[in-house]
Amino acid sequence: MHVDVMTTPQALNTIGELAGRARAAGFSGLLFTEAGRTPFLSAAVAAQAAPGLELSTGVAVAFARSPFVTAATAWEIQEASGGRFRLGLGTQVRTHIVRRYGMEFEHPGPRLRDYVLAVKACFAAFRTGKLEHRGEFYNLDFITPQWSAGPIDAPDPKVDVAAVNPWMLRMAGEVADGVHIHPIGGEVGYLRRHVLPKLAEGAAKSGRSTDELAVILPVLTIVGDTDAERERERELVRGSLSFYGSTPNYAFIFDEAGFEGTTARIREKQKAGDFKGMAAQITDDHLAAFAVESTWDGLADAIRDRYGNIATRVVLYNALADMERFERYGEVAQRLSR
Known part of the structure; x- marks a missing residue:
């Protein structure tokens, strides 16, 4: 590889x-x-x-x-x-x-x-x-x-x-x-x-x-070798996934993975200018599946x-x-x- x-x-x-x-x-x-x-x-x-x-x-x-x-x-x-x-x-x-x-x-x-x-x-x-x-x-x-x-x-x-x-x-x-x-x-x-x-x-x-x-x-x-290290990176990845997940054409990827409606919820926060709210739509279960x-x-x-x-x-x-x-x-x- x-x-x-x-x-x-x-x-x-x-x-x-x-x-x-x-x-x-x-x-x-x-x-x-x-x-x-x-x-x-x-x-x-x-x-x-x-x-x-x-x-x-x-x-x-x-x-x-x-x-x-x-x-x-x-x-x-x-x-x-x-x-x-x-x-x-x-x-x-x-x-x-x-x-x-x-x-x-x-x-x-x-x-x-x-x-x-x-x-x-x-x-x-x-x-x-x-x-x-x-x-x-x-x-x-x-x-x-x-x-x-x-x-x-x-x-x-x-x-x-x-x-x-x-x-x-x-x-x-x-x-x-x-x-x-x-x-x-x-x-x-x-x-x-x-x-x-x-x-x-x-x-x-x-x-x-x-x-x-x-x-x-x-x-x-x-x-990371400690949970504190990994927690910092979890938040960075949440932000990345919420940014990419805001694109309507990609919604089917979340939906088929068992996270139906994720993109709609992200876009609702995005329209309100709530970027922290966008990232909050990415749960730990999302992270386990996508990272x-x-x-x-x-x-x-x-x-x-x-x-x-x-x-x-x-x-x-x-x-x-x-x-x-x-x-x-x-x-x-x-x-x-x-």
Whole structure:
């Protein structure tokens, strides 16, 4: 099992030190999110600062960029990292795409499917000099040597997509190389009811085995050797789950796990501006289902026992929350990677 650190957007002049610490601590790699800062520059800096570290975007906003621009950027990072880069893509939500990026969002699922295929067509074009992709949303058929990055001495980057609902999971299995599970998706029942079966359906449609697909899973951890330590982390995870759980499209995950109505209750508090009230809707039973709680010595086994037959890459969601404990998370990563 590969174990990555989920990063938060930060200044580029801090990335080199972080990458070096992650490699020294024993993590497999770094996963760069996209929010106020883009993930690609951070990945490029990390590739130079810590050779051998695996890097990924988790996830980059697809519709903010043309497929060609995304492919060319990923190609350069793949070359710089010696073939250790994964391109993770997601749709974001309509408001961000239309009102912040000024781009189109209609039919986001089919659009992302076409986007992934267009990106892969660009990878092929960099090697062959011929660009040919005709899809529902993107038509690419022109490239010259001057505007091509050309072949690199590394395989094409893997392309993963973020997916929550059954259609997107099936699409990921059909056209992508892996799936990024949402941080709210750590409930084992959801993973077994939806993620694994839908990935298998998609893979079968394209004549592939699920063994070829990566399941990239962020893990919310509550870890400490005293109850006081763990209680502090319980409150942090409550806040994270209430934030993610406020999205209506994710309500079914709570409902099917036996927590029906959780999202409606969170949204009621959210509309009132009651953020403490939002977190209070996440009970200890929620935490037991959606997060992994353990002592430090038991954390690796607890993660392996819960997700060992599901995830190929685990992303430690909380590892950067407390840099004093970063190396301890690295020790956990080392045990999981054996």
